[in-house]
Amino acid sequence: MQTISRDYTAEHTANSGKSTNAVDHSSQSEHEGLSYHKWYNVPCGELLTAAHQNVVVINGDVPVESACETLINNGISSAPVWDKDRNVFVGMFDYRDVVTYVLVGLSKDIPLDESASMEFKELVRLARSREPVPVKLAADISHKNPFYSVLEQTHLLQVAELFSSTIHRVAVMDSNGLKGIISQSTVIQYLYKNIEKFPDVQEVFAKSIRELGLGTKAIIAVEGSATVLDALKLMAKHDVSSLAVLNASGGIVANLSMSDIKWVMRSFKFNLLWQTCLHFVGFIDSEQGIMDGRDKLPVFDVLETSTLGYAVGKMIATKAHRVWVVERATGPPVSVVTLTDVFRMITPHLNPTEE
Known part of the structure; x- marks a missing residue:
């Protein structure tokens, strides 16, 4: 782990590297001077001040396992x-x-796609031969984590447009370099905490999931008897970061996320990959109880008649990016609502319910 150096500049970030992306700020001035009662006029830098971030940057030369340990030790899910x-x-x-x-x-035993990049081919070669893999080869191999940067003066509207797609976090730059990271969760927590300042968000949050037309997505789920490895493969196949673990009657007993891989990487307990999902969830609950001194039993579902604000509050409380939607209490899940859905609902011109 290393802390950001003052040598890193916004110019470097915006103009260098295969996976570096800079948001166009050409339309920035047209929003200047507008009041903050429209949440999307809030500058990104204000959220960093509220979040009191300790910026963590990973040295690209360290092995993937060490980089994962950095995430675990700092209690974060991502780092540049x-x-x-x-x-x-x-x-x-x-x-x-x-x-x-x-x-x-x-x-x-799976042949490598010849169209893959040289970096990915080298990662595969090293991984399959059990040699150390520099994390710079693994950054964004899921194709979900490009390095997008914005200036601290950039308004949340431009960030929200990214968060309404497949991007979950962006870097915020100042004249000295990287100032912090803003994620979907960072913005939603800020809005939820300051909801009285934003009547437009209040109005959307007061509507039910059914009224907003949410809760119609097909869900990805596994039975509790499935192995953790099978669950991870299913998530990768369907390009989702989480799935529901069901009991014999189809009810949700747990939520399994890609972030739970940290329990496998911690002390290299790879044998857990071949355990059942129910066993794995029990192991996590036990470990969390030891670490926190209490059991964590978050509720993952909401009703179709629940308000979006209630669903958002549930996601914040459980530190999740999604909640499962059920027709009745303890019933089987019928759909899912994600933070990406929330951004689509509250962002101007992306909300299909707006006139």
Whole structure:
């Protein structure tokens, strides 16, 4: 782990590297001077001040396992990776990348796509031969973590447009370099905490999931008897970061996320991959009880008649990016609502319910 150096500049980030992306700020001035009662006029820098972040940057030369340990030790789900040889951020590294890396290493019998990049081919070669893999090769191998950067003056509208797609986090730059990271959760927590300041968000949050037309997505789920490895493969296949674990009657007993791979990587307990999902969830509950001194039994579902605000509060309370939607209490899940859905509902011109 290393802390951000003052040598890293916004210019480096915006103009260098294969997976570096800079948001266009050409329309920034047209929003200047508008009041904050429209949440999307809040500058990104204000959220960093509220969050009191300790910025963590991963050295691109360290092995994937060490990078994963950095995430675990700092209690974060993602961090930017700096390639000192190229003097650029090469991507974000998160648990989805860890899962992709683990699956690649366990798939020796699967032929490699010839159209894959040289970096990915080298990662596969090293992983399958059990050699250390520099994390700079694994950053964004899931193709979900490009390094997007914005300036601290950038308004949340531009960030929300990214968060309404497949992007979950962006870097915030100032004149000295990387100032912090804003994620979907960072913005939603800020809005939820300051909801009285934003009448437009209040109005949307007061509507039910059914009224907003949410809760119609097909769910991805496994039975509790499925192995953890099968669950991870299913998530990778369907391009989701979480799935529901069901009991024999179809009810939700747990939520399994790609971020749970940290319990496998911690002390390298790879045998857990071949345990059932129910056993794995029990193991996690036990470990969390030891670490926190209490059991964690978050509720993962909401009713179709629940308000979006209630669903958002549930996600914040459980530190989740989604909640499952059920027709009745203790009933089987019928759909899912994600933070991405929330951004689509509250962002102007993306909300289909707006006139």
